[in-house]
Amino acid sequence: MDESFKLYRKHAQPTSIMAAEAIYPHLSIFHNRIIDYAREVGMSGFTDIEMNEHFGTIKSTYRARRSEATREGIIVNSGVTRKHHTDTYGREHTVWIHKDYKP
Numbered sequence: 581m582d583e584s585f586k587l588y589r590k591h592a593q594p595t596s597i598m599a600a601e602a603i604y605p606h607l608s609i610f611h612n613r614i615i616d617y618a619r620e621v622g623m624s625g626f627t628d629i630e631m632n633e634h635f636g637t638i639k640s641t642y643r644a645r646r647s648e649a650t651r652e653g654i655i656v657n658s659g660v661t662r663k664h665h666t667d668t669y670g671r672e673h674t675v676w677i678h679k680d681y682k683p
Contacts, residue, residue, distance in 0.1 A: 610645045618655055618678035625658045625681070627673035629666060646676060656682050 617626065617634060626634070628643050635642050649655040656679050661672035 610641060611648060614642060614645045614649050615654055615678065618649075618676065619680070621677075623677065623681050625660065625675040625677040627662055627664065627675055629664050629673055631676075650676070654679055658682070 613635070614631070617631065628646065631642055631646060632638055646655055650657075655676050658675045658677045658681075660675040662675055663670060663672055667673070
């Protein structure tokens with residue numbers, strides 16, 4: 581048995597469980613892509629919206645991996661926020677950077 585059960589809630593819908601089981605084998609690949617992307621954009625950093633645009637998705641797969649990398653201290657909050665024209669609410673979004681670019 582794999583550990584995909586850690587990716588969904590105890591009482592998750594069957595579709596959520598199937599999604600977690602499908603994505604589980606690819607987690608380290610996605611995790612490494614986020615870290616590589618953070619290094620690629622350097623000091624300018626990225627927001628979750630920019631990251632999803634870069635990877636061509638609107639799903640939470642990459643955001644969840646970015647969150648994991650943040651908990652591990654690899655990706656850090658830059659202390660800067662950005663607005664996006666695609667956000668109809670005009671919200672500010674955290675800009676994330678690789679820890680090596682933190683001043």
